[in-house]
Amino acid sequence: MSMFDNTKIPLLSKALNAYSLRHKVISSNVANIGTPGYKAKAVEFESTLNKEMAKTAVTNTVTNRRHIELSSAGSGAGTASVVQASPDHFSEEEKKSGINDVDIDMEMAEMAKNQIRFKYVSKLLGESFRGIQKSIRGQA
Secondary structure, eight states: OOTTTTSSHHHHHHHHHHHHHHHHHHHHHHHTTTSTTOOOEEEEOHHHHHHHHHHTOOOOOOSSTTSOOOOOOOOOOOOOEEEEOOOTTSOHHHHHTTOOSOOHHHHHHHHHHHHHHHHHHHHHHHHHHHHHHHHHHTOO
């Protein structure tokens, strides 16, 4: 058992791995935009993460009506998996004509969202390590 097991560090690490995998998959989709019959792929991570987080919900009690209620949260773990993407905006005729199902606009938007999420999780992970450093040094 690691000293980090009771922190959010393992979860954030898995999230970074998933976002890295998602970036590779999106890059592959963009690289294959001209490949006839290529099927776009996607990475699913958040649904698994949410299921795991729901298993370890935080319970809270409001002792004063003026207190803010906490939402349920937890520190579960998740796995990333590459799945076949299924964009609904292509007609059956377009699919039959040999055009693949990669939408460059959608892929670039997903890449931008993924980059923002990766940076955010990286920042959270850095803050977690800084907190541990402060604890070791005896700082508040």
